[in-house]
Amino acid sequence: xxxxxxxxxxxxxxxxxxxxxxxxxxxxxxxxxxxxxxxxxxxxxxxxxxxxxxxxxxxxxxxxxxxxxxxxxxxxxxxxxxxxxxxxxxxxxxxxxxxxxxxxxxxxxxxxxxxxxxxxxxxxxxxxxxxxxxxxxxxxxxxxxxxxxxxxxxxxxxxxxxxxxxxxxxxxxxxxxxxxxxxxxxxxxxxxxxxxxxxxxxxxxxxxxxxxxxxxxxxxxxxxxxxxxxxxxxxxxxxxxxxxxxxxxxxxxxxxxxxxxxxxxxxxxxxxxxxxxxxxxxxxxxxxxxxxxxxxxxxxxxxxxxxx
Amino acid sequence: xxxxxxxxxxxxxxxxxxxxxxxxxxxxxxxxxxxxxxxxxxxxxxxxxxxxxxxxxxxxxxxxxxxxxxxxxxxxxxxx
Numbered sequence: 001x002x003x004x005x006x007x008x009x010x011x012x013x014x015x016x017x018x019x020x021x022x023x024x025x026x027x028x029x030x031x032x033x034x035x036x037x038x039x040x041x042x043x044x045x046x047x048x049x050x051x052x053x054x055x056x057x058x059x060x061x062x063x064x065x066x067x068x069x070x071x072x073x074x075x076x077x078x079x080x081x082x083x084x085x086x087x088x089x090x091x092x093x094x095x096x097x098x099x100x101x102x103x104x105x106x107x108x109x110x111x112x113x114x115x116x117x118x119x120x121x122x123x124x125x126x127x128x129x130x131x132x133x134x135x136x137x138x139x140x141x142x143x144x145x146x147x148x149x150x151x152x153x154x155x156x157x158x159x160x161x162x163x164x165x166x167x168x169x170x171x172x173x174x175x176x177x178x179x180x181x182x183x184x185x186x187x188x189x190x191x192x193x194x195x196x197x198x199x200x201x202x203x204x205x206x207x208x209x210x211x212x213x214x215x216x217x218x219x220x221x222x223x224x225x226x227x228x229x230x231x232x233x234x235x236x237x238x239x240x241x242x243x244x245x246x247x248x249x250x251x252x253x254x255x256x257x258x259x260x261x262x263x264x265x266x267x268x269x270x271x272x273x274x275x276x277x278x279x280x281x282x283x284x285x286x287x288x289x290x291x292x293x294x295x296x297x298x299x300x301x302x303x304x305x306x307x308x
Numbered sequence: 309x310x311x312x313x314x315x316x317x318x319x320x321x322x323x324x325x326x327x328x329x330x331x332x333x334x335x336x337x338x339x340x341x342x343x344x345x346x347x348x349x350x351x352x353x354x355x356x357x358x359x360x361x362x363x364x365x366x367x368x369x370x371x372x373x374x375x376x377x378x379x380x381x382x383x384x385x386x387x388x
Contacts, residue, residue, distance in 0.1 A: 042321035057319070059319065132360060137322060141342060210357060
């Protein structure tokens with residue numbers, strides 16, 4: 001077991017890095033542990049709603065966050081996935097996949113969320129063989145190809161728009177009218193001549209040989225009409241699943257696995273706070289995650305002062 | 309030391325993570341940007357049977373995606 005820190009931050013996305021910056025400036029003895037850096041931001045093409053930047057790519061914004069965090073001497077354990085979080089004898093103990101343990105008096109969970117899967121035949125078989133959950137990574141591999149993008153939120157539209165500059169044809173499939181609410185993005189997608197909007201359908205199956213060759217879609221919710229589309233790729237952008245499994249049993253979650261927090265980011269467990277997309281916060285936005293990360297440190301600081 | 313090749317796209321964070329890992333460990337690698345290099349893209353699809361980055365090859369071993377524990381194991385085995 002490592003020495004007990006005052007504060008432990010799990011996750012290193014916008015919420016985690018903001019929390020680390022705030023904690024370091026408050027001279028809190030802090031350790032940050034995370035599987036990756038940047039979380040979902042690092043797989044986002046372009047960001048136009050983070051104040052201070054008219055346009056910034058996801059990886060660029062992550063670099064900015066990281067550079068600011070690295071100004072401070074913060075103990076960082078990156079590339080370490082947390083698999084279990086417990087409270088033992090008044091301390092939080094995080095166990096990582098490599099078997100290491102870290103302990104702290106207070107803890108902020110900022111482990112974010114990962115893409116949800118479709119759960120249809122062929123999805124696992126063709127993962128990496130045409131099925132992708134990271135358009136930012138794989139879009140350049142689909143030059144002049146025909147692809148399907150599944151989903152109707154901002155991520156699905158953003159991926160479709162980026163793909164429209166690379167692929168020859170994009171089917172944008174969603175079960176109901178787009179949920180996307182970013183007007184400039186919606187305008188861009190509507191203006192792209194190679195994006196075909198298909199509303200009221202869900203994916204039934206993904207088929208192929210060595211690689212994806214096509215998909216079958218069916219009407220939603222009735223499922224009484226089927227269509228086959230010839231595609232070389234399927235980009236899945238249907239929402240998120242919180243990365244909260246490691247905290248099961250310790251903290252209260254809703255049925256989706258999001259950690260319940262109040263407006264001070266408190267989880268109900270003394271000394272345990274959570275911020276960003278892993279929580280029940282209604283809107284999953286970078287600026288909101290960052291803001292919550294700051295709030296969490298204020299709350300944790302107050303807790304540490306009281307418990308001294 | 310076994311030859312390491314990594315097929316990447318410039319916007320792929322997992323590629324970056326893999327490269328950071330190699331740099332940290334002082335492991336030399338050759339990078340192919342498949343968003344630019346069409347021949348390398350064809351080669352990547354042929355050896356990995358897929359269309360996804362990163363693809364990492366270590367000698368005869370081919371890995372799709374970056375799995376740190378797997379790469380450590382392979383490098384360890386290659387040493388022996």
